[in-house]
Amino acid sequence: MTLGLINANPVVQAKKERLVRTQDQYRDDGVDPLDIYEYVRDIRDPEHPYTLEQLSVVSEESVTIDDELDRILITFTPTIQHCSMANIIGLCLRAKLKESLPLHYKVDIRVSPGSHADENGVNKQLNDKERVAAAMENPNLRQLVDECIYSDEI
């Protein structure tokens, strides 16, 4: 019985076993794709009680880093083409990365090509800094985002 969810039957993956990194594997400065992935993998999906990793919305391969300029591109795959939660997921990624990364990093967020019916529309909104800032000043949206990014602390 569907409960009015947009995607009532998401495909859920098991969480990957986490490798404990040795000291050698840490970079002295900067971040690498795995660092970024660690920040976002446990964000809870706004609709389902699963993480973005479990729903394959993000993976380590979703992250590209320009080391020299400290710029990050993260792509994510909504569970269905017409997912109206895509913008919320994008906002969650932005909010989590903003509080986790040094301030000077530039972050671009996009849906993975071909994964959403309104790919250009979603990408444009998620990368409009002013729109994102205004959305995060909306208390209802802020609360929803906080519930998703802090869910592992509840």
Added chain:
Amino acid sequence: MTLELLEVDKLEGHTDRVWNVAWNPAAGAGVLASCSADKTVRIWEQSSLSRSWTCKAVLEGTHTRSVKSCAWSPSGKLLATASFDGNTCVWQNFATDSECISVLQGHESEVKSVSWNASGSLLATCGRDKAVWIWEIQPDNEFDCAAILTDHKGDVKMVQWHPTMNVLFSCSYDNTIKVWWSEDESDDYNCVQTLGESNNGHSSTVWVVSFNATGDRMVTCSDDRTIKIWSTDIERMQSGEGYVPWTHLCTLSGYHDRTIYSVHWSRDGIIASGAGDDTIQLFVDSDSDSVVEPAYKLLLKKEKAHEMDINSVQWAPDKDSELLASASDDKTVKIWKLASEP
């Protein structure tokens, strides 16, 4: 002779990103307003003795969300502030006790920009509701809504009145620049031109439009990482022949590699740009003798002008000071001087 942009001062105090700055037009290069995501507006003054800048007033407790834009009236006596809270406030009395004398309500969501016309009789605002509002100031400092213009198909980022005529320009998330004019000088404004991709316009959100001193050229900047220069025959328009369209003159691309959030044309012809790549760049007319369309050239590039994105660049209103103010996500405002290295 090499030109340099020297950092003269760094104004700290805001507790969140600074969205915009505005020089008081009546105070030479001595008074500056800055507005921030911290919901306040700060008024900064330069001491004539020490030449250093201090914060003279903090306008707080009125806006409940980010203040995105601020604009001084031409007389320098009033300051209008536009906020994500949907309101536009008008303030006075900065020397003594800054007072909010009017609150303009009407937009359905965040207000992004506010602009005074050349005579100070009209105010324009715009916002995420895709509307452009024109307000008339009454003798008792009350504001009446004179027009609500709804042609844009997306969030309107900025409104700017022409420097000499009552022609209004707006730029938007819908990638276009629109020109609004009232033929019979009444309240009946219409969109008389739309500059989009088919007119050599921008291919993404247009953030700012700025005019040169004579008002026959304008510069725009965009998320598409280009700066475009447009021109019109302003004398024909001023002579009352009716609306004279703007045409694309030149596109500057490859200079910034992130969204260009701001451009501003100085009174003596230098275009300053500020972008998400943390650089400030200056451009001038290349004065080329070429028969082909006039080109603009890069005068100077200032790398790492701020630690984070630059949201606004504004030249001081007087011709002599060669001062430029910049506002950034790094919560600071910087004052720069354009000087030639001996």
